[in-house]
Amino acid sequence: MSIDITVKIGGEAGQGIQTMGHMLALVCREAGLYLMAINDFESRIRGGHSFFQIRICDKPVQAPHHKVHLLVALNRETYDLHKGQLASGGRVIMDEIDGSGEGDLIALPFSELAKKAGGMIFANTVAAGACLALLGTPFELFKKVLSKQFGKKGADVLEKNYYAAELGYQVVKEVAFKWSFEWRADKPKGALMDGSKAIALGALAGDCRLAAFYPMSPATGIMTHLSLLSDRFPLIVEQVEDEIAAVNAIIGASFAGTRAMTSTSGGGFCLMTEGLGLAGITETPIVIVNAQRPGPATGLPTRTAQGDLHFVIRASQDEFPRFVFAPGMPDEAYEITSRAFHLSEKYQVPAIILIDQYLADSMYIAQKPYVAPERIERFIAQDDDMENPQQYKRFAVTSTGVSPRALPCAGKALVVISSDEHREDGHISEAIPDRIAMVDKRNAKVPFMIKEMNPPKEYYGESGTLLVGWGSTEGAVKEAVDRLRDEGSDIGCLNFVDLWPFPADAAVDALKKTKQFLMVEQNSTAQLGQLLREQTGFVHSGAILKYDGRPFYPNEIVDGVKKYVR
Amino acid sequence: MSIDITVKIGGEAGQGIQTMGHMLALVCREAGLYLMAINDFESRIRGGHSFFQIRICDKPVQAPHHKVHLLVALNRETYDLHKGQLASGGRVIMDEIDGSGEGDLIALPFSELAKKAGGMIFANTVAAGACLALLGTPFELFKKVLSKQFGKKGADVLEKNYYAAELGYQVVKEVAFKWSFEWRADKPKGALMDGSKAIALGALAGDCRLAAFYPMSPATGIMTHLSLLSDRFPLIVEQVEDEIAAVNAIIGASFAGTRAMTSTSGGGFCLMTEGLGLAGITETPIVIVNAQRPGPATGLPTRTAQGDLHFVIRASQDEFPRFVFAPGMPDEAYEITSRAFHLSEKYQVPAIILIDQYLADSMYIAQKPYVAPERIERFIAQDDDMENPQQYKRFAVTSTGVSPRALPCAGKALVVISSDEHREDGHISEAIPDRIAMVDKRNAKVPFMIKEMNPPKEYYGESGTLLVGWGSTEGAVKEAVDRLRDEGSDIGCLNFVDLWPFPADAAVDALKKTKQFLMVEQNSTAQLGQLLREQTGFVHSGAILKYDGRPFYPNEIVDGVKKYVR
C-alpha cells in the first residue's frame, strides 16, 4: 500500500473527539480514499480518556493499525498514554498550554486560535485543519466538507469554521510531516458506514416496521439511526420500559403482521430469553440484534467482545430452531439484517444477529452500493389461500414444519396461539401425540434452515494452516493472513457468518482441506472452537484469544500465530 | 423380584388421587416394602385426568413400571384410558355407577359405602381399603397408618376412617387377586421421600437461610417444604414479585453473609440469567435449582423433561465459572444440594442444580438415613484474618482465583463490589490489565473446580455397550441394563451427576472402555451427547430420546436399545 496512515485523536469525553474524527473521515471519503476508524470511549459522559483512531488508505481497509503516524492530543494525558504507539517519524500535535519541547511534539496555540476564530467550540476545526494540513490535504476539500456539515447552520457559523480551519492550516504551514501525500481528486468509493447504521438500513430493507427497545450500549446506536429515519417509513421506533417489554412487543407486532425487531446487549438479552422461547414455541418471526460487550453482567459497557456465542445459540429453556448470524463488516451487516427478516419470516423462527461494539461503532467505507430489495416476499396466508378459513389451524403439521401463517382479524380464519404446548389448532394440549407432533414439527425445519446457511468464507482456504474466526474479526484476520503470506507462511482463514443452525457439512469440507487450524476469537475460551469440535469433531490446535475489551489489531494476530507456526 | 406390583389410581384432579396414593405409600413403607411412585397431573386444579402410579417391591426400586396390576379407576375415563396397560390377570376396581360387566373389572359400590361411612370424603379411604385388601395387606397395618394420618383430627374422624377402610376391605373379601401376597411385618426401610423434599432438606443441610422465589411448577414444591420448616430454623422463605427479584435477593443475602437459594423452572430461569451473571462477576455464591419441564416457554407446566442442560451451562453473557449438578434420586439430591452450597461458597461461584418434574414429584424410599453435617465450613474472612483490614481488597488476585471474602459492616474492612469490571479493590475499572487480571482470576478457579467433580457413575462400566444419561433417568436406565443383561446383553451404563465444569478426563476414562455408547435423554437432540463430543471427542452411536413430557419406563429404554444392539 502506498498510503496507509493512522491518525489518532485522543482526549476527554466531551471534547468533541468524535465530531473531529467524523470530519476527517468525511474529508478522506470525499477524496476517494478508503478508511477504517475505531471509537474507543469509556462509560461516562465527560472526562476520562477516549480516542478516535482513523486509518487512511488508498486501498480498501478493514482493520485498525497498531502504529500511529499522527497523534492529535487534546490533552496531556493523551500524549503520555499513546506516544509509545507512534511510528518512527510519527508526530503529535497538542495545544501548547498542555506542554511542549519533546522532539515528536508539535505544540500549537489551539485555544488561542480557536478564540480568535470565535470561541472554544472552534477548537476542533482548528485542530482538524492542522491535522489535514500536515497530511497535505487541499484546503478546498476541507472547505467542501465543512460546508456540507455546517451549511445548514447559517452563513455565520460556516464562515467562522472556514476561518478556524484556515488558522489550523496556517499554523503548521512550516512543519514537515513524513507521511504527507498527494491527494488525488477521486470520487468517493462508497458511503461512510458504521455497523449500527448498516443494521438500521438493513432493517428497513427487511421491511421492519416496529423496533421496540430499551437503551443499552452498544446496541442503542441502531435504534438512534432508525429513530431518525422513522418519519420517512411505515416504522415505529418505541422505547419501552425494559427489555422484557421490548421482546414481547415485537412478538405482538409480528403476530399482528408487521416485521419487527429489537436490539440489546448481554444483560438485556438475558431478559429477552424467555421471550425468545415464546417466539420459538409460537413460531413467531422476530429479529433480535445482540451487540456484544464484555461481561459478565454490566462488565465493560462501551467495550467489545465475542463472549455470547454459546449463550445465544442455546438461550431459553428446551429446544427450538433459531437462526444466528454474525456479520463481519457493515456491508455484510446490511445484507444479513435484511436476510434475517426474510428467513425469520420464511421459517417462522426467531433470528439473532450477533454483532459487537467494535462493529457497531467503527466506521468503514462501504464497498458496494446498498440496494433496496424490489419487493418484500411475505409468507402470510389469506382466507383466499385456504380451503375453509373457518377450519384454519395455525400449527398444521406439514412436511417442512412450516404451517401457513394467517394474521389475526384479517379474515374469517381465527388465529389461536398459546405459549403452552398445543394442538394444530393452537389450543393447549397435554396429550402425548400432540407434544411429539409439535416438537417434531419444529425440529423438521432444521434441515431446510441448514440449506439456507452459507458456508464459512474462505480466504486462501487451501493453506496448511487456517485461522478460524467469526463475525467482526474478519478484517483483522484477513490482514494478518496477508501479512503472514507476504512473509512466506502457508496460511489462510475461514470466517463464519452463518452460525446457527450450524452448517456442519460445509465446515467439515472447509476444515478437512487444512493440516491445522487456529481459532481467533474475542473471548477467553474459544467458543467457536468448542462448537466446531461438537459439530464436526475437528479440534483446533491453538487459539489467539483477546478478551480485554479492545478490538484485534492485525499485528496481534500475526504475533499470536507465530507462537504456533514457525 | 418376588414382589413387583404396580397400582395405578386415576381420575380427575380434585378427587384426592394423591391423598389416596400417599396412603398406599405409607402402608407399604410401614410394612418394610420398597416403593416408587410417580405423579401425573395436568396444569389445572379440578377435572381433566391425572393419576398416581405406585410400584411396590420387596427390593429397592427406582423407576416406574409400564404394566399395571391393579387399576383404581375413580372415573370411567380412567378405565378407558388405562385398561390397555393392564398386565394379564390385572384387575380394575371402579365405582359401579361408572360401569360394570367387563371381565377385568371389579365394580364396587364406592359412593354408597362412602356415604355409609359418613360422606363422600371417605371415598378415598374406602377405595384404599379395597385396594389394600386385594393386595392382601393386613387390616391392622392400614389402621396404623390411618391413625397416624388422622389421629390429630380427632377421634370421630379417625373412627369414620377406620369404618370406611373396613367397608372397603369387606366389599372385596370374596374377590381373588393374582398378586395378593403375604405381608411381612418388617420395619420401614427408609423415609418416604420425593425430590422436592430431599432438596429442601439438603438446603437446610447446606445451612441455607434465605430462600427467595416466585412460584413455578415443578419448582414450587421445594419452597413449600422449606416454608413449612422455616419456623424451626434460622430461615426465611420469601415469595417475591418475580424471578428477577428472587435471584437478586439471594445475591444480596449471600453478599450480606447468609447462604441463599432460589428454585424455579425454565421461564423463571431465563429471567434469572442476568442475575446469574451478576453472581458470576461479583463472585457471590448462590444456589439455583432449575426444575425442568417441557418448553419452550410455558410448554407443559406439570410434565417432565431434560431440555435445559445446554442452556444452564452457558446461560448469561460472556464467561464465568459455575457448577451444574443433576442428581439422580432423592438421596443424591439431598447430598448434592448441601454440597452445592458448600462448593458455591468455597469457590465463590453460582451453583445450579438441575432436576425435573419427575424427580421433584416422585416418591421413593430413601436408601440411607440423611445425616446432618456436624458443622458448616464457612469461607468468610474476618478483620482478624487480615493484615490490614483498611486495605482489604474484595477481589485480590490469588493463585486459586479465590479471594478472601469479607462481609459488609462486619468489621473495618470495606466490601466494595461492582457489576462492572473492576480492580482488585472492587471499584470500576476499564483498564486493560485489570480486565485481563479479572477474567484470568475467575477462570483460574476452573481447574480446581474440576478436581471437585465426581466422575460419571459406572454400572457395569466395562461392557461393550454403555447407555449414557444424566440426572433423574438413572433408575430407569439401570433397570433397563439389568433386564438387558438378564437377556444376555453385554451392556452397562454411565450416569452423569456432576456436569459442569465438565469432568472431561473422567468422562474419557469411562468412555474409552466401551466399544459404543448410546445416549438416553429426555430431550430431542441428545444434549449430553453433543456435550460429550465437544468435551471428549467421543461420539455416541445412537440415542434413545423421549420428549413427550412423561418419564422413561425401563421397558422403553430396553426397546430403544434393541434398535441399536442385537
Place this chain on the structure above:
Amino acid sequence: MVGIKDYESLYKNQWCPGCGNFGILEAMKDALVSLEILPEKLLIVSGIGQAAKTPHFLKCNMFHALHGRALPLATGAKLANHDLKILVNSGDGDCYGEGGNHFMHAIRRNVDLTLLVHNNKTYGLTKGQASPTSDFGMVTPMQPRGVISEPFNGLAVALALGAGFVARGFSGNREHLSRLIREGMQFKGFSLIDIMQPCVSFNRINTYNWYKKRAYDLFEEDYMPDDLENAMKLARQWGDRIPIGVLYRKEKQNFAKHIDVLNKGPLISQQYDPARLQAVLDA
C-alpha cells in the same frame, strides 16, 4: 347480528366448577354481543394463569402469551395494527406481580385496549400461594404464618399514574360487569377493570358471599366518575363496603394518535416502497 353462540368455544373448559372466572367469561360474551363485535374481529391477549386461559374458552383470535407479559405483547400488536380491538385477560399475579412494570407503563402509554384483571387474590393455577393482592395475614400453604406485605391496590396505582378509565367489577354480578366491559371497550384509551373474582379452590376468605355482602354499585349511587380525588378515595375503600363501577373516566389522546405515521393507516396496511428506501440508501 352477533349472538352469544358465536362465541361458544369447542375447546373444553378447564376451570374448577363454581369458579368466579365463569361469571367473567359470560359477562365478556354479553358485552361483545351487545357491542356487535364478531369473533373474527376480536383479539384477546392473555398472560399465564387461570384467568389467562379465558380466551381458550371463547371463540376469537387469541394470543395466550407468557406469564406477566400480556400487556407489552398487546401493545406491540396494537402498534402493528391499531384497528385491532384488543381485550387483555390477566390475573392478579400475572398483572400486578410478574407483570407489574408493564402494568404501570401501559397506563403511561395509554394504548387503546381494555385490561381485565381477574383478581382472585391468589395464585390459582400454581395452587394457592399468596398473590400481590392477598390480604395481609392470609394463610396459605406457602405463607403458613400469613402474608406480611400490604395488598397491592391496582386501582389506586392506575389513578396515580393518570389512567383514563378505572373500574372495579365483581364476577358475581354479570350484568354490571358486562356493562363495565362494554364501557371499557368503548373508551378510547387504556381501560382497567379490576374484577373481584372468587376462587373456590384456594381463597376461603374472599368468597362470593363475602363480596356480595360488601359490594355496592356506583351506577346506582349516581356517582360521577370525573373527580380524581373522589376516585382515589373509592379506590382505597375496602372492608365493609366495596364500591363497584367506574371510579374514574377521563378521555385523553391515546398513544396511536400521537404517532404521525399512523395517520396513513395501520402499519400492516402500508406499502413497502423500494424507491423511498433507495433514496435513503443513496443519501
Place this chain on the structure above:
Amino acid sequence: MVGIKDYESLYKNQWCPGCGNFGILEAMKDALVSLEILPEKLLIVSGIGQAAKTPHFLKCNMFHALHGRALPLATGAKLANHDLKILVNSGDGDCYGEGGNHFMHAIRRNVDLTLLVHNNKTYGLTKGQASPTSDFGMVTPMQPRGVISEPFNGLAVALALGAGFVARGFSGNREHLSRLIREGMQFKGFSLIDIMQPCVSFNRINTYNWYKKRAYDLFEEDYMPDDLENAMKLARQWGDRIPIGVLYRKEKQNFAKHIDVLNKGPLISQQYDPARLQAVLDA
C-alpha cells in the same frame, strides 16, 4: 466522631462537571455525618446509571448491582442481616423504568431502608434518551418527535401503595436534602426520597434555574405530612410550584418485625444446629 473526610473516596469521580449528582453526594455525606454513621457501618446498594455510581464516590460498603435491581438485592441483604443500615442510590430509569416492579413491591414489603431516586428525567449514562419521568413532548435524539407518554409519578405511586415516608428533594438545596436523607434514614421502614436532579449534559429543560424558580419548601410552610389526601395532591403538583420536603410520613410495622425468626437476632448471627436438623431429618 464522624467527619466529612471519613467519607472521602480515593476513587476518582466520573460525573460531568456541574452535574446535579454532586449536590446529592454532598447532602448524603452531611446526613451520614450528622447521624454519626461510620463508613464501615453503612451499606449502599445501587443499580446502574450515573446515579448508581454514587457509592464509588463515597467510602463505604457497597454493592453496585444490576440496572434496575438494587431494591431486591438490598432487600435480600436486609433479610440476611437486618442490623444493616442501607441506602439505595437509583436513577429515574433504574428505579421507575427497568426496576419499576421492584419499586412497587419494595413499598408493599416496607423493608427498612432509604431509597434515593436521582431523578434527572433522562437516561444519563446511556446518553440522553427519554426516561419514564421525562416530560411529555421532551425531544431527544431518540425521541426526535418528542415523548408521547405521561411522565411517571413515583411519589404518587408510592402513596397509592401505602408508603410510609414519601419525600421530594432538590439536589440544588443541599441542606434541605440532607435533612430529608437524615429523616428518611431515621424512619423505621421504607423511605422514598425522589430528588430533582439537573443533568447538565442531556436535560436542557429541567435545569437548576428551572427548579430553583419552582421549588418551595414544605418545612417552611409548616406542612404536616400526616394526611394522605393532601400528600397525594402535593405529589401531583408540578409546573409553576413544586413542593419539596416530606409529603407523607406514617410509621407502621416494618417487614423484619413481622418475621418471628428475626427476634433471635439477624439471620447471619444465628447458629447452625445439627441436632435440630437431624431431628427433622429423622422425623
